[in-house]
Amino acid sequence: MASMNSPLVIIGAGQAASQLVASLAQDGFAGEICLVGDEPHLPYQRPPLSKKFLAGELALDRLYVKPAAFYEKAGSRLLLGQRARRIDREGRAVLLADGSRLPYSTLVLATGSRPRELPLPGALYLRNIADVDAIRARLALAKSLVVIGGGYIGLELAAVAVKLGVGVTVLEQAPRLMARGVGPLVSQFYARLHDEEGVVIRTGAVVRGLEAHGAIQRVVCADATHDADIIVIGAGAVPNVELAHEAGLSIEDGIVVDAQCRTDDASIYAIGDCTSQHHDLVGRRLRLESVHNALEQARLAAAAICGRKPPVIQVPWFWTDQYDVKMQMAGLSSGHDLAVVRGDAERGRSFAVFYLREGTLVAVDAVNRAPEFMMSKQLIAERAKIDPARLGDESVAMKDMRN
Amino acid sequence: MAKIVFEEPDGTERAIDIASGQSIMEGAVRNGIVGIDADCGGACSCATCMVYVPEDWLGRLPAKDSTEQSMLEFCPHVQANSRLSCQIQVSDALDGLRLKVPQSQQ
Numbered sequence: 001m002a003s004m005n006s007p008l009v010i011i012g013a014g015q016a017a018s019q020l021v022a023s024l025a026q027d028g029f030a031g032e033i034c035l036v037g038d039e040p041h042l043p044y045q046r047p048p049l050s051k052k053f054l055a056g057e058l059a060l061d062r063l064y065v066k067p068a069a070f071y072e073k074a075g076s077r078l079l080l081g082q083r084a085r086r087i088d089r090e091g092r093a094v095l096l097a098d099g100s101r102l103p104y105s106t107l108v109l110a111t112g113s114r115p116r117e118l119p120l121p122g123a124l125y126l127r128n129i130a131d132v133d134a135i136r137a138r139l140a141l142a143k144s145l146v147v148i149g150g151g152y153i154g155l156e157l158a159a160v161a162v163k164l165g166v167g168v169t170v171l172e173q174a175p176r177l178m179a180r181g182v183g184p185l186v187s188q189f190y191a192r193l194h195d196e197e198g199v200v201i202r203t204g205a206v207v208r209g210l211e212a213h214g215a216i217q218r219v220v221c222a223d224a225t226h227d228a229d230i231i232v233i234g235a236g237a238v239p240n241v242e243l244a245h246e247a248g249l250s251i252e253d254g255i256v257v258d259a260q261c262r263t264d265d266a267s268i269y270a271i272g273d274c275t276s277q278h279h280d281l282v283g284r285r286l287r288l289e290s291v292h293n294a295l296e297q298a299r300l301a302a303a304a305i306c307g308r309k310p311p312v313i314q315v316p317w318f319w320t321d322q323y324d325v326k327m328q329m330a331g332l333s334s335g336h337d338l339a340v341v342r343g344d345a346e347r348g349r350s351f352a353v354f355y356l357r358e359g360t361l362v363a364v365d366a367v368n369r370a371p372e373f374m375m376s377k378q379l380i381a382e383r384a385k386i387d388p389a390r391l392g393d394e395s396v397a398m399k400d401m402r403n
Numbered sequence: 404m405a406k407i408v409f410e411e412p413d414g415t416e417r418a419i420d421i422a423s424g425q426s427i428m429e430g431a432v433r434n435g436i437v438g439i440d441a442d443c444g445g446a447c448s449c450a451t452c453m454v455y456v457p458e459d460w461l462g463r464l465p466a467k468d469s470t471e472q473s474m475l476e477f478c479p480h481v482q483a484n485s486r487l488s489c490q491i492q493v494s495d496a497l498d499g500l501r502l503k504v505p506q507s508q509q
Contacts, residue, residue, distance in 0.1 A: 022435075045444045062425070067433050292449075295442050319448045326470065328448050370470045374450070374477030399476070 006103040007077070008305070009094055011084045011243065012110035013037025015045060016272030016294035018065040020108060023302030025074040033076035034102060036094070038083040039128055042068060047291060049132050050156040051321050055163070056136065060129070087247040089265055106267050106305060109255060110298075111240035113273040113289055115233065118148065120210045122217055123231040126153055135232060142166050142229035146219050148207055150177040152320045154234030155190060158199045159322040169226050170194065171205035171219065180236070181318075183333060185345050185353050186365045190322070193349065197323055202226075237289055239274040252276045254287035260304035261297050269305070271297035281315065281362065281380070282332050290318045315380045317373075325349050328373035331363030331380040340391045342372060352376075354392075359385040371398040405498040409454075411437040412506045421493045427502070428452040428489035438504035445489040450474045452488045453481070454502040464491055480507045 008024070010017045013035050021033060037043070044063040052058040071078055083097040087107065094102045115125040124135055135157070139145065145161050147154040150172030162168045170177075176187035177194075191201050202224075210231065211218040219226040239254045249263045250256040254276035261269045261277070272294040276287045293316060303310045317330040336355035343351030345367075352372035355363040360383055364376035375398040379386060390396045407427060408418045415437070421430030431439040431452070440451040447470050456464065461484055467475070471490045475481050488502070 026437075047444060047446065062429065065432070066435075070433070070435060073435075291444070292442060295440075317448070319443065319446055321446065326446070326448070368470075370447075370473035371477060373448075374474060378477070 006092065006105040007032035007034040008106045008108065009033075009102055009104035010035045010108045010110055011094065012112055012240075012272070012274075013039065013041075013043045013078070013080065014110060014112050014272060014294065015043060015065060015291055016112075016298045017108075017110040018043035019295045019298035020110065020271060020302055021071060021074050021076050022066070023299045024305065027302050027306035027308050029075075029302070029306050031075070031105065033074065034079060034104075035071065035076050036079045036082050036084055036096065036102070038081065039130075040081040041129060042066070042071075042078070042080070044129065045291075046127075047319075049129070050126055050153050051160065053129075054126075054132050054136060054157065055160045063129070084243060087243055087268075089247055089268070092267065104267075106269070108301060109244055109263070109268065109270040109274060110272050110294075111243060111270075111274045113237035113239045116236045116238050118207070118233055118235055120148070120207065120231070120233065122210050122212060123148065123233045125233055126157060127237075135230070138230045139164055139166055144228040144230075145169070146171060146217075146226050146228040146231045147234060148219065148231065149234035149236070150174075150201065150203065151234055151236060152178060152181065154232070155194065155322055156320060157232060157234065158194060159197065162197055162199050163323075167200075168198075169200040169202065169228070171207060171221065171226065172201070172203045173206050175204050177201065177203065182327075182329070182365050183339050183353055183355065185339065185341060186327070186367070189345050189351070189367065192346075193323065193325060237273065239287060241274055244268075244270065244274070252285055256285070257297075259300070260310065261301040262304060269301045271301050279316070279332065282334055286332070288316055290316065292317050315377055317377060325368055327368075328366045328370065329364065330366075330373060330377045331355070331361070333363035333365075336362055338388060340388045342392050342394060343369070354386075354388075356386070356388060361386050361391075375399065375401055405493050405495060405500065407493070407497065408499075408501040409436045409439075410501070410503045412504050413437070423492075423494050425493050426489050427454070427491045427493060427497075428487075430493065431488060436504065439488060441489055443489075447471055447474060447487060447490060450478045450487060453478055453485050453505055454488045455482060455505065456484045456486050457501055458484060460500055463496065480505050 086095040144167045147170045244255045255270040333355040338356040340354045345351045350368040352366040352369040366373035419434045443449040
């Protein structure tokens, strides 16, 4: 029978899990921690996977968030290459794939998300180190790549591949790129950017199937075919909620958690991509897939577990690097009624789009515009009402944007 | 390789060795320097790795680019001697550098 002497068990060994160990140590957690991860790696950063790590500019050991010694020092045991099969809530234990039983005092689900799979056998996906190793090896020999899905991952992959001299076509079924994440003006900019860099972008492209023709693969669309040496799918992610669901925890897209990241079982928390949490900025539950969300929820859960004051919540933020363009996004633009452009979105590679709802700044997409990003982060947190004319006026410095 | 000394927000001093080619932030994070969170992993997007550099070292560090400059301008508690440690690559020339981590980052 589990007791309070059982370890705190974390299922999942991504950035949320790693931050949780760090925050627990900082918050004075004295118990034993056990970290279960199904990959054979220490917790690592995923953002570089589709950027510098794919490009071969960042070595594997620099992906790791912390060295092995850190986890040891924090009183945590790593069970890597181990998959959790079931949660026994009554007996307060996790059943592992190897048949062993891991009792817990507190359980934290940091199970993350996985690529949305399409019924297209033969195509690759990009989510973990092994995926990138496979893609990189194939790219080295390839002349052509078709990316199915024009979201962040697909476009970052396209940007790296075309720089390696591979001919790249991106097929997006929506009418515009990154449609879930950014406004139409920003989508248009990215279509132009990739066009300028030599990537072929096809929006409204509905993929019907794949055909193999010897070593060449053919993507069959409704109105065209595209041949390639490699096909990679980047069609979004789905949360890993099966363990939680089978254990009877509430799921609404992600695992339902409260402001402290507690599920509806008081001894089970959930953090990171797999969660659905209420966000005051939009007044409803959301599932966010971002490093910021993973780290913030880890800090919230650690504070709750240790009975500490919760950290101050930041507005959600995110970034993407493609070519020489860094886009930094803050806030949540859903429900905005006005978009204001600062700078020229149609020429060059530097502008920002502000999103307002009833006069209040709710989000920004800042393309090579760090001041717009940093100032907006503060203004969004303050729920500031800003004169749209001033936002769009480059003669008004971002520093002076408070009315 | 360079030995770099950090003064943590509570005044604790810690000296760590960082390999050339890594950023100061990477070395700090790996060694658990308090107050260097580096949420974005070095993408110059979060400004949670700010350090204060002694006057006599400022000119000896690689120069700031415009993104770092802008990110710093909007950081709370920024000073003229602030840098983002993720943007500074370590070389032998930085051996002996002493950095202070702002109280606000604790």
